[in-house]
Amino acid sequence: MAQRFKVHPLNPQPRLLRQAVQALQAGAVLAVPTDSSYALVCHLDDKAAVQRLRRIRGVDERHHLTLLCRDLSELASYARVDNRQYRLLKAATPGPYTFILEATKEVPRRVSHPARKTIGLRVPQHLVLRELLALHGAPLLGTTLILPGDDVPLNDPDVIRQRLQHEVAAVIDAGACPHEPTTVVDLTPMGTGGEPVVLRHGLGALAPLGL
Numbered sequence: 001m002a003q004r005f006k007v008h009p010l011n012p013q014p015r016l017l018r019q020a021v022q023a024l025q026a027g028a029v030l031a032v033p034t035d036s037s038y039a040l041v042c043h044l045d046d047k048a049a050v051q052r053l054r055r056i057r058g059v060d061e062r063h064h065l066t067l068l069c070r071d072l073s074e075l076a077s078y079a080r081v082d083n084r085q086y087r088l089l090k091a092a093t094p095g096p097y098t099f100i101l102e103a104t105k106e107v108p109r110r111v112s113h114p115a116r117k118t119i120g121l122r123v124p125q126h127l128v129l130r131e132l133l134a135l136h137g138a139p140l141l142g143t144t145l146i147l148p149g150d151d152v153p154l155n156d157p158d159v160i161r162q163r164l165q166h167e168v169a170a171v172i173d174a175g176a177c178p179h180e181p182t183t184v185v186d187l188t189p190m191g192t193g194g195e196p197v198v199l200r201h202g203l204g205a206l207a208p209l210g211l
Contacts, residue, residue, distance in 0.1 A: 002031075002161050003170035009033070012128045012174065014135070020172055021135045028169035029053050031145055031160045032132065034068075035125040036096040036182045036203045037153035038160060040168070041068065041142040050111060050141060056167045058148030065111055066098050066120035067139040070130060074139055077106050079121055085187045088196065088209055093123035094130070096178075096203040100186040111141060118188060128174045144181045152179050178203055185209060 003023075005016040020030060027049045029042045040056060042049035044067065054060065067078055072089060075081060079101035081089065089099060103112040103119040112119045122142075124130060133140060146153045147163065154160050157173035164171075183204030186197040198211060 001165045002168050004157070004161060005170055005172045007128055007172060007174050009174040010127060012131050014131070017128075017132050017135050017172075020132060020170060023169050024136060024140065029056065029167070031154075031157075031164065031168050031171040032129055032142075033126055033172060033174040033177050034096075034129055034142075034182075035094075035177075036144070036180055037155050037177050038145040038157075039068075039142045040145050041140040044111065044139060044141045045108065047108075047110060052167075053141070053143060056164065057143050057146070059143070061110070061114055063143075064098075064100060064113055064118065064120040066122050066142050067107075068129065068133060068142045069121060069123050069139045070133045071123060075101075075121055075123075078104055078139065079107075079119060080104060080191070082191060084190050088187065088190075089123075091210075092204065092208050094125040095123070095208075096125070096180075096182045097209075098122045098182040098184045100184065100188060100199070102188055102191065116188070120184070122182065126174075126177075128172060132172070146181070153181055155179050185211075 098120045155177040180203040183202040184200040
């Protein structure tokens with residue numbers, strides 16, 4: 001059975017989050033709460049963990065995975081961002097948005113889109129996940145926890161542990177999350193003077209983006 005880290009959603013226990021970080025650094029895939037739904041996360045540089053995350057999610061290398069970052073200062077290392085893109089990012093983060101941007105050479109080729117060389121980036125608002133990222137000291141690679149055959153993401157920690165008991169090492173249980181996934185916006189057209197493209201309208205409102 002997957003381990004459960006039962007944490008307070010507003011005052012998470014650092015001891016439990018440090019244990020979760022140790023698991024991630026040892027190659028684990030975890031289920032974690034976000035401000036949109038639960039997500040699967042792993043260490044960015046662990047090839048085996050990334051492969052396991054994709055297998056659980058039922059997606060191939062053409063599916064955009066997302067770098068979960070503490071703040072916009074981390075984005076610059078992993079994505080090419082011009083002034084127009086940065087202003088839009090600043091207006092919408094932190095929050096339930098995933099942005100598609102051109103990946104830098106800091107992003108391992110196996111986690112960027114094989115044809116477009118792009119990556120999803122997100123600055124979450126959920127306090128527990130933000131604390132986890134701070135303790136980890138680097139972005140995590142993640143994807144919305146929608147299992148093969150399901151139409152909506154999982155948001156109940158008990159159901160997640162039951163369905164993924166042999167797939168994930170642990171669930172960070174901070175209570176239920178919303179059922180809606182993030183709003184996904186492709187910002188790459190802005191790099192050539194175009195406009196952002198909404199790929200999925202989820203929990204994040206479009207008004208802060210001017211869309």
